[in-house]
Amino acid sequence: MLDLLSYGATGWGDEMVQGAGMTLLVAVLAYLIGLGAGCLTAAAKLSGPLPLRWLAATYTTVVRGVPALLVIWLLFYGGSGLIGWMALLFGYGGRVELSAFAVGVASVGLVSGAYAAEVIRGAVHAVPKGQLEAARALGMHRLLILRRILAPQALRYALPGLGNVWQMTLKDTTLVSVVSLAELMRQAYVASGSTRQPFFFYLAAALIYLVITTLSETGFRALSRRADRGVRRAAA
């Protein structure tokens, strides 16, 4: 049975490993996009001008309210049209095709960003007002306050939530298999089809996901512990 997972032309081991690599690549890129979009959206919600605030609220409400799969299909069918239209604004009239990879990273990143924005906004709110007042009283500029006072403290509050967003992003990458991107689920699907052993390959995929989620949970817990150093606790 296990020779199904051997490397080379007969086994599916190398395909599954490549699939896991692709899953991680999509997840990491989408998460980074999500963090960037989340920071900008949270900033817009907290202190942007009214139109921006409204735009940010629409983004987080809509994207958190519809299935990630729907966002993927929307970008898959509508993404190249949108990019083509934008390219036209810059004077490029050619046809633009989006790859399954680009669609996957962009859509999962878009979903990730909406959830990250809410986490970051909550974390910024959790920083005591007095900290910011003190910084302003010391004559710090906005950017300096952000870098020295707000960001380090907000990060500590945001870490557990950002860990959850990572787990969700990782799981959402499975949905990209519907546009035939060769990530782990897709490889397991292809392998199941050609060997007629679906249970075996989906179980193998499940185990790989289990390992990744468990390891990353340990990682985030370690990060949280590190961020919490120097914080006094009532019950130590």
Next chain:
Amino acid sequence: MDMILSSLPSLVSGAWLTVQLVVLSLALGLVLSVGVALARLSANILFRGPASVFIFLLRSTPLLVQIFLIFYGAGQFVAVRESFLWPVLREPYWCAIIALTLNNAAYTGEILRGGIQSVPFGQIEAARALGMRRLLMFRRIMLPQAFRQILPAYGNEMIQMVQATSLASTITLMELTGAARAIASRSFQPVEMFVIAGLFYLAMNFAIAQAVRWGEKRLAHGG
């Protein structure tokens, strides 16, 4: 515009299937989650152990894998195909409901565990002092207070479930996302279809959010 109007009936029937999936798997999941939470809190390792493993496995793997394992994986075994379960496991509808129910039970079980643990111990002492049996105490004292405590978190879980049902489209079910996609792939207005489907989802979320708010008001202290 004609295209949109003519596609509405299949989108509506897709939305109806989505509602069925949501309601059925939420109801079954809630019943199962009470068992999961109780087993997880049990002092007996024979209950606590399996419940912890169940929660861990279901929450650490993607829902899509769980759906595929049940729909494609189970049918691989002759023993399953010849058993009385086959008429159920052959149907994508029931496979989706089974997967969604199990997944929901794991998440809701953890939420419910937190709710049960938050019931003040004095309440339990008082119930015991009145001579309540365990089951009665659980039904009258602990569960109602736990439910009030978890209602906001459970509301989020319900909204997540609405979105999770979209994965049923991967095993050929024409629910809302599946229906939108089917129309999109043979029309020149794919984007409009997904926008309309998205509005349906937003409407469902809005309804759930309103229901949760109403429930919170009703269950508020002294209400």
